[in-house]
Amino acid sequence: MKYPKDGRFGEFGGRYIPETLVPAIEELEENYLKFKDDQRFKKELDYYLKVYAGRPTPLYYAKNLSEKLGGARIYLKREDLLHGGAHKINNTLGQTLLAKKMHKKRIIAETGAGQHGVATAMACAALGTKAEVYMGHKDMTRQELNVFRMNMLGCKVHPVKSGSKTLKDAINEAIRDWITNVKNTYYLLGSAVGPHPYPVMVRDFQSVIGYEIKSQMKKINKTPDVVIACVGGGSNAIGTFYPLMDQNSEMIGVEAAGKGLRSKMHSATLSSGSPGVLHGMMTYLLQDDEGQITKTHSISAGLDYPGVGPEHSYYKDTQQVKYHSATDADVIDAFLMLTRTEGIIPALESSHAIAEAIKVARKTKRSESIVVTLSGRGDKDVQEVQKYLNRHEQN
C-alpha cells in the first residue's frame, strides 16, 4: 500500500499538533512503519481478525431488495456481522497489537456512536490491556446501550461536556489526555482522521474490507459497477474504496444530510464544507465565515462530525470518488426497507449507504452490480428509530 512520506494527500492531511505530541507521533510512525510489513505482526493480526473478529465477512447478494427495486444486483459487504457489530474492530485489533508492541500501558480512545469505544474495549480485553474512552455527553444519552457495553467490558467511559458534546469534542478531550499522559499512553483513534500517520494507518487496517470485496467479486466473475459506503470520518469508506481504486467502479461516499443541506442541520462536510485545520489535519470542514467550527447534526451519532478524513478530501477534489448525502428521513426509509426485505437491521450510519444504493439501483440495469459496505448492525439504534417514528407519526 502507498505510504505518503510527508503525510499529505495533495494539499490535505499533514500534522498540525501541539509540540508535546511530536515525539509521540514520531514514535508511533516509526513503529507503524516497522510493524506494518512485519510477517509476525501480520500473522498475529490475521489470526485475531479471523478467529476473534470473524473475518472474512460474507458478501451477501440482497436478492429481495434488488428485485424490489428492479435494477442492479445489490451486494452487501457484511461488516455488521463482525464481533462487536461493526467494522471498527478491524482497526482496534491492529492498533491495540501495535500499542502492545510499543509497550504502552494505557490506551485511550474517543467514540461517537460508541462502536469504536466498544471495539476498543473488546480488543483491549482480548489482548490483555486497559482502555479509557472519551464520549460526548449527548452521544452517551442517545447511545446508552454502548455505554453499558463498554462498562461491562471493563472500560472507563469519560463523559465530555464541552462544546457540542459529540464526537468532535470527544476527540479534543482525548488529545488533551494524550498531551497530559504522553509518555505511557497510546491514543487509539477510531477513524481515518487526525494527524499523520493516523489517516494512513487506519486506512490500511480497514483496507481488509476492500481486498475481500475484490476477491469475492472475482469469484463470481464480476467487477462492481458502483461501490457505496457511508462517510463520517470515513474509515469504512476509505477501507472499501482504497483497494478498489484500480478498477473502473464508480465510488460513492455518502454523508449525513441530516435535516437537509440547506437547513445547516447536517454533517455533510465534503458536500458543503471548505478546507481548514482541525484535529491535527488539513481537510474539508464545516465552519463559519470566521473559521470557527460549526455545530453538526445527524440522526446517526457516528456520522455527526464536522471534519472528514484527509484522503477523502483529496479524492473529492480529484473526483476519483463522488460524495453524495442522505437525509435523516431517507435514512429511516432505507433502514426500514432493508430490515423488512432482507431481515438485516443496519446501523443508522450504514443506512446512509443503503439509502444511496436504493436511489442508484432504480437507475441501473439488472446486469449491473452495486456493492454496499454495511459497516455495522443497527441493534444500538432501534430506540432512536422508534423515537423518530413516534415523533413523525404524531405529525
Added chain:
Amino acid sequence: MNRIKEKFAELESKNQKALISYIMAGFPNQKATMSAVRGLVSGGADIIELGFPFSDPLADGHVIQNASTASLQHGTKIAGFFDMVKKIRAETDIPLVLMTYTNILYHYGYAKFIAKARHAGIDGFILPDMSIEESKEYLKAANDVDTIFLISPNTSKSRVQKIARVSSGFLYLVAVFGTTGARTGIKRYTLDAIKQVKGQTRGMIPVGVGFGVSTPEDVKRYVRAGADAVIVGSAYLRLIKDTRQDKLQSKIASYTHSLKKQTIL
C-alpha cells in the same frame, strides 16, 4: 522597530526578566478586556498575550476553553478584535502577542490576517497547533511579525534548534505535560528543561515558560532556574471571572504587581 525585541533588551539593561500576561479577548466582554489591559499595564506586565477564541482549543484546559466559549457566545469576531487592538495600541506601546489556533489564520488567509493584525498593533503570534513542518506559508506571511513557537520538555535537542531557528520574539517553553491551566507545585523536569533549553539555544533567543504558572512563588522559581520570561494565563481568567467590573482594573493591577516583583533581580 520590533517591540518584543526592544522590550527584552530594555529588561536586560535593567536586570529584569519579563512577565507575560495572557487574557482572552472578549471574556467576559470587550469592556472587561479593556479594563484588564489597563490593569496589566499599570501593574507592570511587560508583554500582553491576547487570546483570540477558537471553537476547538485542543491545547487548552478548562479555564481557557470556557473563556473561549463565553467570548464566542458574546459575539467576538475578527474585525471587532482588530478594532479593540487598535484601541489598546492608542493607549499603550506595550508589546502585544496574539494567541489563537491555526484555522483562524488559515481560513482568513495567513498573509491577509497577519497584515491586518500587524496594522492594528500586534507584534507576534503564538499558534499552539502549528508545527514547524506545516509552517512554510505562515512563516512567509509573517514577515516582520514575530513567530513564537512552542517547545516541550520532551522536545529533542536537535528539534529545539530547528524550532529556535524559525522562532522570533521568544521561545515558548511549555512547563508541563498537559494543557494550559493553573496547577500546584513545580516539577523537577520543568526546571531541568529550562536549563537544558537555555544551554541549547545559547542566548540566541529569550526563553519564556508558561502553562500552569499562577503564583509569585512559581514566577520566582522559574526566573531562578534561568527563564527569560514567565507567562501567566488561566490564573488571570479566573480572577477576571470572579471580579466585579468596577474592581477589575485595580485587582488585575495588584495581582500583576505581585508577579512582576519576582522578575526583578
